[in-house]
Amino acid sequence: MRENKEKLDDVLMELKAIIETSTDNIVIADGEGNILRVSDNCREIYGIAPEELYGKSTEQLEKVGIFSPSVTRRVLETKQKQQLIQHTKTGKVVMATGYPVFDKQKQLVRVVSYSHDMTEIMALKESFEKLTEQVKRYESELEELREKETRIPGVIAESPQMKRVITLVQRVAKVDTTVLLLGESGVGKNVIAKAIHRKSERKAQPFIEINCGAIPEGLLESELFGYASGSFTGASKSGKPGIIELADKGTLFLDEIGEMPLALQAKLLKVIQEKKITPVGDTRSKQVDFRLIAATNRDLAEMVREGKFRQDLYFRLNVIPIEIAPLRQRPEDILPLIRIFLAKFSKKYGLEKRVDESAVQALLNYGWPGNVREVENVIERLVVTTEEPVISIEHLPEALRKEAEAAEIPVSFPARKLKDILEEVEEKIIMQAYKECRTTHEMAKRLGISQPSVVRRLQKYRKIRDKGTSIQK
Incomplete structure (x- = not known):
């Protein structure tokens, strides 16, 4: 009898040592789901002292949010090993594995579960997934550019x-x-x-x-x-x-x-x-x-x-x-940019869109203070928000539409003669070319006229004397 008691004491000592030295949190419940033993590190994972868990039902603890879901309850329901991710009241993410224990009559008498803190690993996993998505997005954008x-x-x-x-x-x-x-x-x-x-x-x-x-x-x-x-x-x-x-x-x-x-x-x-x-x-x-x-x-x-x-x-x-x-100084690039971004976002969102002539003209007249980035943002917005397949001038953002309309040369008929209007337009074009080109030869090539014609028109509009710099012939 004494020998049996010593053996039992040894077994209990070994069991206690296993529970206390395990890096995992160990919970032992009876066949009804009531907690019999827990390891000391349950305080760190579940935020509750071991003595407060003894005799408590795992179902009850699940209801008050100490942990959710309960792996013990799942084992009792299925009578098989179960593994799941738990969320605790302390904000931890835990990997819990439960094992059924049967007696000689094959009755489920115990459930032993092991819980491992996965909070940091799950956070890393989430970060990795976000980075992976970001990399995919960058690769997709890069491929779009290469094409x-x-x-x-x-x-x-x-x-x-x-x-x-x-x-x-x-x-x-x-x-x-x-x-x-x-x-x-x-x-x-x-x-x-x-x-x-x-x-x-x-x-x-x-x-x-x-x-x-x-x-x-x-x-x-x-x-x-x-x-x-x-x-x-x-x-x-x-x-x-x-x-x-x-x-x-x-x-x-x-x-x-x-x-x-x-x-x-x-x-x-x-x-x-x-x-x-x-x-x-x-x-x-x-x-x-x-x-x-x-x-x-x-x-x-x-x-x-x-x-x-x-x-x-x-x-x-x-x-x-x-x-x-800036984009306002290179208007030749605006239309190709519009086409590229229109194709890009039509493909991205699965929406077939095109821009009519009135909207194109307004987009060309706009100053684009945000440059290429603003073109991209505006086209994406138009593709997403326009219900009709054709984007027209009324679909454009109000601020863009107003500035584009203000940039157009007003025609007041019959108060102004056609000759005066044409000269006003010519003056603006000549002086814009003068600002952007370094020589009159470059101006001539860009405007499609002879170099002497450029010189005569510059002299006609008498703008050179108003500038602080000179232009080479």
Whole structure:
């Protein structure tokens, strides 16, 4: 008898040791679903002390939201092993596995369940799925751009200004020199940057982009240069590589470089000069090899004069400046952009749409302050919101329609003679060409008239004396 008691004590001791040392949370319930034993770590997962669970029904605990659903209840219902994802009152996500235990008469007398905290893993899984979707979206957009029949995929170059940009891009892509892209927001600086990368010797390596104006100043340094383990509160225990390090062997694109704080400009200049980075909180440097492309919509030269941008960094960046003209100065590109975005979003949303002549004319007359990005947004909105298969002028956004109508030359008949109206139109066209062209020969070629005719018309409208610059013949 005493020997049997000692054996029983040993078994109970072993059982207790198994329950207490298990990294999983263990719950043992009887054949009615009442809890008999739990491991101590249930407090961490379920937010309740072990002694508060003893004798409680798992069904009751499920109803009050301690955990849901109950794996014990599922085992009791099916009399088979069950595995499911539980959500706890503490906000944890738990993988629970329950096993039935039968006596000699094959009656279910116990349910033993093991619970493993999956909160962090599920969060990582969700992040991974989001990143996967983002990658698919980027791949789809990239494929759309590659299919366009242009000299550089994704770049419309019908205007003389964009043709000059494309010619320069093709030249500089072959060498590793630094490029500075200049232009208003939305003109497509990031598209040009990617085009340079795709045509370079580094095309098989990463293209890493960071918007210097989109990241808080306090985080920008660690994002750019990375950080060592434990370098600041909240830092990853294993440290983190920076954007510059990720661009090793590839292309680093610093968008909105004019927004970079002065304090970081000196450190960036050193990286450009030495091609070495020192992560935040570390004393060791890492060698990096990248091709640098920067972009801004600000006047960096003016910022240098105002003391808002380092002169030495400006000279380092301004090796090959490429200026991308705003869309209002290259009207030849507007119609092809409309066609491309119309086809893109019609395909994307499965909606066959076309734009009638009145709407096209209004879109051509509009100034597009948001440039290419605004064209894309407006066309997407029209494709989605227009119920009819044909998009007409009444479907256009009110602000766009009003500005486009105001841009048209008003014809007041019979108060004005046709000759006066034609001269007014001619004057506007001549002076617009004068602003955009560098020589009268270029103006003549663009307007389709002789160079002497250009000179006579400029003299006729007496505009040259009002300008602070001269034009070459």
